Amino acid sequence: MFGMNKKKQQTKITEQKKQQTDNLPQDFTISSSNEKFIQHIKQKIHSPSDLICKVISDEIRIIYLTHLVDGKSLKEDILKTLEGQDDWTPRTIFEKLPIPEMESSSNFKTCIQEILKGGVLIHVEGFSEVVIAKITTYQTRSLTAPENESQVVGSQIGFNESLPTNVSIVRRYITNPNLCNEQFTIGKHTNTSLSLLYIHGIASEDQVNTVRQRIQDLDINDLIDSANLAELIEDSSSSIFPQLLLTERPDRFCDGLLSGKLGIVVNGSSMAIVSPYSFFEFFQSREDQNLRWPIGTFVRLLRFIAIFIAIFATPMYVATLTFHYDVIPQPLIIPLSESRAIVPFPPVMEALLMELTIELLREAGARLPTKVGQTIGIVGGIVLGTAAVDAGLTSNVLIIIMALSALASFTTPNYVMGNSIRVVRFPIMIFAGFWGYYGLMLAFCIILIHLLRQSSLGAPYLAPFYPPRWKDWPNSIIRLPLPLIKRQPTNTAREESNNALINRSGGLRGEKVKE
Amino acid sequence: MNRKKVFILLLSVTLFLFGCAQTRILERISLVTLVGYDQDQEDNVKATAVIRQINPNYESSIETQSETEHTSKGARTKLDMRTAKQLMIGQLRVVLFGEELAKSGLDEAIHTLMMNSEISTSTYLAVVEGETKPMIEYKYETITDIGQYLYNLLKHNIEQQQSISSTLHEVVRDKYSPYREFAMPLLKKEGEHIQINGVAFFNNGKMVGRLPADDIYYVVLLSDSFKHGTLELEIPSDNIVSKSKQSGNLQIAVDSIETDRRFDLVSVKPAQFDISINMKCRLLEIDSNVPIGNHQVIKKVEKAMSKKMEEEINRIFKYSQQVNSDIFGFGEVYKSHLSESELKNVKWNELYPDIKAKIQVNVDIIRNGTFE
Numbered sequence: 044m045f046g047m048n049k050k051k052q053q054t055k056i057t058e059q060k061k062q063q064t065d066n067l068p069q070d071f072t073i074s075s076s077n078e079k080f081i082q083h084i085k086q087k088i089h090s091p092s093d094l095i096c097k098v099i100s101d102e103i104r105i106i107y108l109t110h111l112v113d114g115k116s117l118k119e120d121i122l123k124t125l126e127g128q129d130d131w132t133p134r135t136i137f138e139k140l141p142i143p144e145m146e147s148s149s150n151f152k153t154c155i156q157e158i159l160k161g162g163v164l165i166h167v168e169g170f171s172e173v174v175i176a177k178i179t180t181y182q183t184r185s186l187t188a189p190e191n192e193s194q195v196v197g198s199q200i201g202f203n204e205s206l207p208t209n210v211s212i213v214r215r216y217i218t219n220p221n222l223c224n225e226q227f228t229i230g231k232h233t234n235t236s237l238s239l240l241y242i243h244g245i246a247s248e249d250q251v252n253t254v255r256q257r258i259q260d261l262d263i264n265d266l267i268d269s270a271n272l273a274e275l276i277e278d279s280s281s282s283i284f285p286q287l288l289l290t291e292r293p294d295r296f297c298d299g300l301l302s303g304k305l306g307i308v309v310n311g312s313s314m315a316i317v318s319p320y321s322f323f324e325f326f327q328s329r330e331d332q333n334l335r336w337p338i339g340t341f342v343r344l345l346r347f348i349a350i351f352i353a354i355f356a357t358p359m360y361v362a363t364l365t366f367h368y369d370v371i372p373q374p375l376i377i378p379l380s381e382s383r384a385i386v387p388f389p390p391v392m393e394a395l396l397m398e399l400t401i402e403l404l405r406e407a408g409a410r411l412p413t414k415v416g417q418t419i420g421i422v423g424g425i426v427l428g429t430a431a432v433d434a435g436l437t438s439n440v441l442i443i444i445m446a447l448s449a450l451a452s453f454t455t456p457n458y459v460m461g462n463s464i465r466v467v468r469f470p471i472m473i474f475a476g477f478w479g480y481y482g483l484m485l486a487f488c489i490i491l492i493h494l495l496r497q498s499s500l501g502a503p504y505l506a507p508f509y510p511p512r513w514k515d516w517p518n519s520i521i522r523l524p525l526p527l528i529k530r531q532p533t534n535t536a537r538e539e540s541n542n543a544l545i546n547r548s549g550g551l552r553g554e555k556v557k558e
Numbered sequence: 559m560n561r562k563k564v565f566i567l568l569l570s571v572t573l574f575l576f577g578c579a580q581t582r583i584l585e586r587i588s589l590v591t592l593v594g595y596d597q598d599q600e601d602n603v604k605a606t607a608v609i610r611q612i613n614p615n616y617e618s619s620i621e622t623q624s625e626t627e628h629t630s631k632g633a634r635t636k637l638d639m640r641t642a643k644q645l646m647i648g649q650l651r652v653v654l655f656g657e658e659l660a661k662s663g664l665d666e667a668i669h670t671l672m673m674n675s676e677i678s679t680s681t682y683l684a685v686v687e688g689e690t691k692p693m694i695e696y697k698y699e700t701i702t703d704i705g706q707y708l709y710n711l712l713k714h715n716i717e718q719q720q721s722i723s724s725t726l727h728e729v730v731r732d733k734y735s736p737y738r739e740f741a742m743p744l745l746k747k748e749g750e751h752i753q754i755n756g757v758a759f760f761n762n763g764k765m766v767g768r769l770p771a772d773d774i775y776y777v778v779l780l781s782d783s784f785k786h787g788t789l790e791l792e793i794p795s796d797n798i799v800s801k802s803k804q805s806g807n808l809q810i811a812v813d814s815i816e817t818d819r820r821f822d823l824v825s826v827k828p829a830q831f832d833i834s835i836n837m838k839c840r841l842l843e844i845d846s847n848v849p850i851g852n853h854q855v856i857k858k859v860e861k862a863m864s865k866k867m868e869e870e871i872n873r874i875f876k877y878s879q880q881v882n883s884d885i886f887g888f889g890e891v892y893k894s895h896l897s898e899s900e901l902k903n904v905k906w907n908e909l910y911p912d913i914k915a916k917i918q919v920n921v922d923i924i925r926n927g928t929f930e
């Protein structure tokens with residue numbers, strides 16, 4: 044019964060809507076009559092309470108959404124100018140209004156778009172053309188230091204949630220006529236605007252085309268954050284490793300653009316996308332470039348070692364203690380076995396339990412309000428750690444190894460990649476716990492094969508190590524002195540881009556096109 | 559579809575094979591760190607093992623167990639019945655053989671050790687003067703863990719080249735080569751201590767001879783290139799110190815920096831070798847009356863040392879021929895110079911006692927300022 048009622052109601056509503064839309068102009072033309080135009084607008088956007096229609100003179104009406112426009116500019120620039128003179132035509136308005144960003148349109152759909160974005164529609168009786176003054180203003184967060192990708196040496200500015208601000212920051216870093224900015228609006232419900240930025244002449248045309256194609260082919264309802272866009276346009280969204288960089292650092296973003304990568308800034312999101320990005324580039328930090336080169340090299344190498352510690356330290360412990368007691372060096376055997384003497388679990392259970400605890404702590408730390416966070420740190424770190432050892436549930440050695448691997452996993456300069464590294468440990472640990480070193484190697488091989496199969500915008504993910512591009516090696520492993528960096532990475536190079544790119548078109552999420 | 563099948567297959571294999579691997583969790587097993595084999599009556603082997611156990615109160619204890627059986631595996635099974643946790647032999651570091659057993663042949667014992675994949679090939683083998691059991695079971699005042707003690711004793715001496723190296727790998731390599739024999743360090747219990755007391759020479763798996771500890775330096779010098787090691791020599795003092803201060807022989811000590819040892823086969827029939835040893839060393843100790851600043855004197859010292867060393871090496875070479883145990887690898891050099899068909903009728907064992915060798919030692923004192 045209830046369902047049927049609902050259905051009936053729905054059909055009623057749609058009928059009503061149909062009637063309403065019947066009144067609207069079908070060919071998106073603008074009515075030349077003041078009253079009719081206002082009525083159409085009201086109908087289309089369901090006469091919201093913040094819609095203001097002002098009568099300037101007999102002929103001129105201005106329409107806008109009150110919270111979106113800059114009141115001062117409206118008053119001083121538009122109203123004063125319009126009131127000071129009679130017999131306006133759309134053409135004279137367009138020419139004389141002291142507003143930097145204006146548009147003249149005879150398309151009804153554009154009018155709707157623009158009024159929703161904060162434009163002021165100026166309609167003159169008798170003309171089917173509307174002048175749009177874009178005096179949008181809305182509150183944005185001021186530019187603060189990037190909190191998730193902090194660095195000691197280097198600029199302390201981060202992107203915020205406003206697209207124009209973010210683009211302006213990029214323009215301030217790169218003052219170059221070749222910096223291209225292509226605007227897109229996607230999302231049927233949200234109409235989110237985004238900018239594709241690249242430097243013409245450095246970025247590979249093919250990659251630009253690929254990204255442009257992928258964005259244009261998106262058929263989605265909503266887009267809230269750039270992370271969602273990244274998921275939609277990356278090569279393989281089922282992989283646990285990110286293929287596009289999400290960064291809130293403008294310097295890292297511009298670094299990418301300057302080495303031929305493409306950047307995407309999404310309105311409403313403080314994370315910008317950089318692509319293509321290879322696996323090893325995720326472990327390079329902008330700060331490496333800011334430090335003296337031997338030190339930058341040291342830090343970079345440290346981070347590479349940290350990947351292995353993060354992934355393999357605990358599984359190695361598990362495998363060694365479960366199966367391979369014979370490889371333990373003789374001086375280590377007594378401390379190791381004595382620390383585990385009263386632990387009731389097999390090593391794999393012990394390790395999983397503690398790793399899970401660390402992950403819980405991390406998650407709780409990320410979700411909790413800052414003030415409570417400290418308490419949790421103390422409870423988790425000190426109470427759990429010491430108490431677990433005292434109670435004989437874990438061994439001291441495991442706590443040390445685990446702390447080491449947790450630390451190592453947080454050295455990754457990118458939080459998304461850091462998460463992947465942390466998650467990938469669990470299956471390896473289970474494999475190590477059941478099959479020892481054999482399982483460890485098996486899991487390692489599976490991950491390696493998986494990584495080898497990945498690509499980022501068609502460029503190989505494990506470059507420059509596979510395919511081996513010797514010339515790219517120096518600047519990937521160590522941080523070269525700046526005068527020695529002379530070539531663009533092959534992944535984004537223009538001359539090779541034809542080979543590097545897989546022919547694809549129309550794929551949402553970059554599915555390969557069947558030939 | 560095909561991929562799906564493969565995935566399901568892999569998943570089920572993974573699921574069903576989880577837990578199939580035999581676990582050997584460290585604290586739930588007993589670790590054998592040292593095993594000694596002795597000859598018992600009627601061809602039986604008496605095995606004595608040092609076992610490290612881990613107690614729940616964070617302590618590890620050492621116990622020794624001894625059992626007699628025909629095979630070493632049988633002895634292990636019997637030992638297993640007396641220990642609370644399963645015996646595991648993967649941490650075995652040292653294997654000792656009683657002198658009597660060594661003399662009656664170690665072929666079987668070494669073969670068994672080699673066949674066991676759990677045992678590391680870097681396990682040290684050594685022969686004990688007398689029997690191993692009293693040496694292992696004795697309660698030493700200073701030694702808490704005899705397994706570890708013996709391992710460290712052998713390890714540091716072998717690393718410093720004060721003893722010949724006899725890991726399972728090396729012994730097996732020499733044992734199965736028809737052109738070479740193996741040797742092992744000889745251990746002796748001396749009151750509260752254990753010491754390396756010489757080298758045991760083997761022929762065909764049987765211990766046939768021994769040289770005292772003083773000769774180890776020359777044995778090592780002849781069997782390998784040398785990097786460490788200190789040598790004490792006594793050379794005649796004629797011509798070196800001025801007559802008035804002469805007092806018989808001069809004691810000097812040198813520290814080898816680099817030794818290059820070469821065997822050259824100069825004639826095949828009869829087999830004749832050139833042994834040339836070039837030693838670069840630094841002077842550690844010498845009588846204060848020797849004017850070491852004088853280049854001529856140093857030359858004389860070098861000459862006297864070379865002569866002395868030639869004598870010593872010749873003596874050791876002769877001894878190895880006498881017991882017919884080619885532990886230095888002359889046979890390998892011989893073999894490498896002859897083709898397979900020429901080697902067909904060669905029995906190196908029969909040939910070795912009669913080979914000739916010309917020994918030439920070149921001592922070069924490159925530094926003389928090091929006094930400790």
